[in-house]
Amino acid sequence: MKNSKRPFNLLVALTLGLVCPAVAAEVHQATGFKIVNVTSTAAEIWTRVTLRAAANPADAPLPRVEAYELKTGQPVALRENRVFPDTRITVHMPAGMDLGAAGGGAPAAAGQTRVRFRVKGTDAWSETPWENAERERDGIIVHSLSKLVSATRYELVVQARRNADDRRPDDQSGEFTSAPLPDQRQPVTFCVMTCQKYERLDHPGGLAIYPAMSALRPDFFVNTGDVVYYDQGPVIALTPALARYHWARMFALPTLRDFHRNHTSFFMKDDHDILANDCGPATRSGELTYADGVRLFREQTAAPERANRTFRWGRDLQVWLMEGRDYRTPDWTEKRTPAPTLWGREQIKWLGETLAASTATFRVILTTVPVVGPDRSNKDDNYANAGFAVEGKEIRELLARYPNLTVITGDRHWQYVSVDPATSVNEWSIGPSTAAHAGGWEEKTPRPEHRFLRTGQGGFLSGVITPTATGAGLELRLHDVDGRVVYREQK
Numbered sequence: 001m002k003n004s005k006r007p008f009n010l011l012v013a014l015t016l017g018l019v020c021p022a023v024a025a026e027v028h029q030a031t032g033f034k035i036v037n038v039t040s041t042a043a044e045i046w047t048r049v050t051l052r053a054a055a056n057p058a059d060a061p062l063p064r065v066e067a068y069e070l071k072t073g074q075p076v077a078l079r080e081n082r083v084f085p086d087t088r089i090t091v092h093m094p095a096g097m098d099l100g101a102a103g104g105g106a107p108a109a110a111g112q113t114r115v116r117f118r119v120k121g122t123d124a125w126s127e128t129p130w131e132n133a134e135r136e137r138d139g140i141i142v143h144s145l146s147k148l149v150s151a152t153r154y155e156l157v158v159q160a161r162r163n164a165d166d167r168r169p170d171d172q173s174g175e176f177t178s179a180p181l182p183d184q185r186q187p188v189t190f191c192v193m194t195c196q197k198y199e200r201l202d203h204p205g206g207l208a209i210y211p212a213m214s215a216l217r218p219d220f221f222v223n224t225g226d227v228v229y230y231d232q233g234p235v236i237a238l239t240p241a242l243a244r245y246h247w248a249r250m251f252a253l254p255t256l257r258d259f260h261r262n263h264t265s266f267f268m269k270d271d272h273d274i275l276a277n278d279c280g281p282a283t284r285s286g287e288l289t290y291a292d293g294v295r296l297f298r299e300q301t302a303a304p305e306r307a308n309r310t311f312r313w314g315r316d317l318q319v320w321l322m323e324g325r326d327y328r329t330p331d332w333t334e335k336r337t338p339a340p341t342l343w344g345r346e347q348i349k350w351l352g353e354t355l356a357a358s359t360a361t362f363r364v365i366l367t368t369v370p371v372v373g374p375d376r377s378n379k380d381d382n383y384a385n386a387g388f389a390v391e392g393k394e395i396r397e398l399l400a401r402y403p404n405l406t407v408i409t410g411d412r413h414w415q416y417v418s419v420d421p422a423t424s425v426n427e428w429s430i431g432p433s434t435a436a437h438a439g440g441w442e443e444k445t446p447r448p449e450h451r452f453l454r455t456g457q458g459g460f461l462s463g464v465i466t467p468t469a470t471g472a473g474l475e476l477r478l479h480d481v482d483g484r485v486v487y488r489e490q491k
């Protein structure tokens, strides 16, 4: 009699999700989740349902991408850092496999997600409703958390399940801190990094800078762009499916997954993560328009529709995230008169107004491309290049009006701290994410405008606000990939 009851009891227990840890969840979160757009009262949680618990093996077959001229049908040779407008794209996998099996990938699945969250150390959980994730949307759902308490540590659990009958949700936990109010004076730590490429990793779990940044326990983190490299091989992303593949394999890396579930992130887009090197609003490549690239970037990072934004993080810090691509003169390579715009007149007006209105002790301008430089003479993509000299001078003069202002730039694959001789505006270039991804500036001797120069290496930046008896101090540091400080300045 005893034995005959056992299968029934087991069935009941399984149905209730009470036992059997050996039985895996039906759907997973191989790409983790991201905590984004955090303010003193709200946060958004980017979630993604995946078919499997981890990425495909990195040595699994890669898709073979081919392009053909639309007019003639002739094959086009694909090369890195180029665009391929007016082409038809085909993607091939070995027989019997689809793109979902590609090396490093983490394909989406249909399912549902929700977020449970509470002030750390308290008992009662709040929950967002379960929402349906579709494969057509890459399994992504963004949940909004509201009515948060400022400057407060929250813990959260993101749950993914197949459907309402699925009693074994996949649970992923994390933590974050809401922003302090503009009149709250307290210590703040933030980290900034740029330029990460899947083929140029430096850690068994992906990138060494992520555990190094995590060790500093930053209140928030900014990725200033080139989050992925669509236009670099071996798999050049010329279709929406290939673009999503680039994102999935990057964020399935364990170091990124672990970092993002425990830290607030702000994402800025640059060129390689929209379409291709030095792209602008008129650029097209393969099956992707610039608008497609922007839509995919927003899908993968939950970035808001208006890309340029500014936010306070307490009494002493205001941060500006400048948009470097959307507002460019579209055909900027051909028409140079009148002087082309890079940030766009409307964004520059907004920058001037918000700088003037700011009451923060320190102003930090985050830009995806340099404002001061120096940069190479063969580039024509940023305010340090001759092509944008007119507007660049105007911007530096605008920034020079404000004390305690620092520019932090991504995009350059070397680290520097420079001072504009004309205006004294200073700029910190945070360097690429790994040494293997370094390059571009070969001069080993600093120029007169360099206060610091470090080439051939990777790293990141951190900033620390410390309240003092009379106000607050800001220390900026450049780090190597393992977190060691290679340069610091007290502001």
Ligand SMILES: [Fe+2]
Binding pocket: 195, 226, 272, 411, 412
């Ligand atoms: Fe880059």
